[in-house]
Amino acid sequence: MIPRRRTRPRMMVKESTVIRSPSFLKFVRGYNCACVETDPTGCGGKIEAAHVRRGTDGGIGLKPSDRYAIPLCSEHHAEQHRIGEQSFEAKYRFKMRQVADRIWRKWLTSTESGRRYLQEQAAQAASLGEQT
Secondary structure, three states, X not given: OOOOOOOOOOOOOOOOOOOOOHHHHHHHOOOOOOOOOOOOOOOOOOEEEEEOOOOXXXXXXXXXXXXXXXXXXXXXXXXXXXXXXXXXXHHHOOOHHHHHHHHXXXXXXXXXXXXXXXXXXXXXXXXXXXXX
């Protein structure tokens, strides 16, 4: 008797878990600059969705998920890149990741596109559970 041939694991590219959501970025740009509380006179330019990199799913040369975006005016966004996130947080006395998390939760619960995103994630998780 010959044993059954074993199947080799497939070499597949892992599906990206990075979240891209144009509707969330639009939601973020609807807020005032996150620095307005500590620098009310220094905000200038249009509001941009600035991605937080520290403590997120980004990496070297890889932009983090959109869920880690915060609203910054163009001047503060440029400064954030110029001086680095740690220095920026110390200067303006707020944690960028905390702001991003709060805005993400607000989008999920208060907008139709956020609720639809949650439903899609739940359906995807259910289908993965059925496959195992």
